[in-house]
Amino acid sequence: MRTFSMGGIHPPENKISAGKAIEQVPLPAQVAILLNQHSGAPAVPVVQRGDRVKTGQLIAEAAGYISANIHSSVTGKVLKLDEVYDASGYRCQAVIIEVEPADEWTEEVVLNSTLKRDCTLSPEEIIQKIKEAGVVGMGGASFPSHVKLSPPPGTKPEVLIVNAAECEPYLTSDHQLMLEKGMEIIVGTKITMMALKVNRAVIAIENNKPDAITLLERLAIPYSQIDVMPLAVHYPQGGEKQLIEAVLGRHVPSGALPVVTGAIVLNVGSIFANYEAVQKNKPVIDRVVCVTGKSVKKPGNYLCRIGTSVQDLIDFAGGMPDSTAKVISGGPMMGKALINTQVPVTKGTSGVLLMDGNEAHRNEVYNCIRCGDCIEACPMGLEPYLLMSLSELSEWEAMEKECIMNCIECGCCSYVCPSNRPLLDHLRVGKFKVGAIIRGRKNQ
């Protein structure tokens, strides 16, 4: 079974919500649609207070190349443009819409769920449609897809890798999407290959999802250019560099774009969004979010509109258990702990994880005993113990020499540390500082 070669861990999988059929969450009373749901510049609003918007209507335009369009996920009246807390705890601009009970979709959206296989568009037209629909990486990083599909001149993509590893514990939304929308994902893969002008695609799935592997293998039989590749369960396999190594055996050179290895990696959720954008003219206005946790009454995979509050989702999943001490957007390894449950769902929200007090509690920190476990666990070949000490001493230049910018913030170091040292917290501080220093140097 293939996997990546350096470091990594295997935390308890805890896929509590696995196999739960996707359920539609009822329309909430109000949605807050953030304008910075993607990496890059926040979108610029094109609606005003008091406007009535239809479902699927453009409400904010991409600002610049690395940015993405944002559409209304509901029909209703724009109450205001206001700042709300996002998952990271920052206050960000959002369009707040009061929801009407019945959807009125924009005309061009095809609403039936009949599979549409054929696509006769040119690569440029496909990318244009994906761009208009505001598709971004749905695995969490939310990088605009149209940028990924237009690699810089001089690089030549050879293979599309569909990231369906879902290596984070607890999360099951991609898994369930594959089980229920398998054919759409295969067609979406084919369309994305056309956009990239590549003739090979690999759908990479960790082998704790054997049903999805079997299903997609069967569905992909007519498409000889699409392979399904099972991978050993190994966190952080969903990391772009780790996944490329696992699938192709090639290392992305430090500081280079992944495409130099010939691979373009897209999350399976984004592939489905590409299908809907190209074949159904449907922008990204909803997504599957799994609500999970050991004390959650009704853990499951829920299809909800972008902008629905996390509280609405939790209520639909049986309410917040009294024992809840931490609410996480995303998985337990890389997710973000929310400061309150009014934070809205974005295009990159893959799950909501409720943790009890005993799980959320951090243990007492002891001295580093230099066991080297963090070095062994680091998938990037760094020395977290050293970087943490340097970070505490504000030795930013030394941190740069020790390759801090290669850190992918996967959290393996903190996970394995027998002294419970908050390694990644300190590495993040250093990465932030060194990043600023490097940018400052470039601007000079």
Place this chain on the structure above:
Amino acid sequence: MENKLYVSMSPHIHGGDSISRKMWDVIIALIPALLVSLYFFGLGSLLVTSVSIASCVLFEYLIARFLLKQESTLRDGSAILTGLLLAFNLPSNLPLWIVVIGALVAIGMAKMSFGGLGNNIFNPALVGRVFLLISFPQQMTSWPLPKPFNLHYLDAATGATPLSVMKSSRFDRLPDMLDMFIGNTGGSLGEVAAAALILGGLFLLIRKVITWHIPVSILLTVYIFTGILRVANPEVYADPLSHLLTGGLMLGAIFMATDYVTSPMVKKGQVIYGIGIGIITVCIRVFGSYPEGVSFAILMMNGVTPLINAYCKPKRFGEVKKK
């Protein structure tokens, strides 16, 4: 907003490994050798071990409490482990007051004065042993001969140890290889039982407390180095297998040199460190004036460890080769 929520950075889960898990695994791995020692050296072995552990724990508690005014770190089990390892490096008939001094040096000087577990440069148990060896050479180098199932404190009237025999090149007087393997020979109380120590080492490998790099590189270096000498002149130099099975080499290679705090962190560095220990050990044993050199070799390489850490970097992912 009835619930108060914890907010912290990811990761939000921990693997559950702990210092005490690792320390207790090492202690468990030492039990077979301790049992062998109790069998061959009897009461003396028990007394020295108990006093060593008790005084290490006591000194750590007192120093943490009254000198450093820190919270006690006894729970991590490292003081017990230091006490056990110190005892393993002492003759089983050593006067108990000397054992207490050894414990004070190990804990007070080598460990707590640097700031406790994790900050020390040298292996505490070995610093204690070497301090005693230099201060009390008479008592530290007269080992009782093994005498199974005895309940007495054995006399110091002892025969030559295998190492001193090897030093004088009278190989006909070396004990039987099997005796050396199971521990039926003179020596420090925990170092004689090669078989039991290897068993403990296997346990540590399975529990992933240590990796093979340090022990194997030490043992292989000693084997190859003494093998070359043996081939060059079999009259003067002992055979490599006897070198492996005598003295503190097994104990040192498996339990002392693999101490996390004082050994390099990257695998490549660990191999360099192991080779260094092997070469220094053989040099002292064969060319030096002491019959045994494992403790000195490990302490010297402990001192080089920060340098090794600074130069041996792990292989970075996607490293761009500099031209």
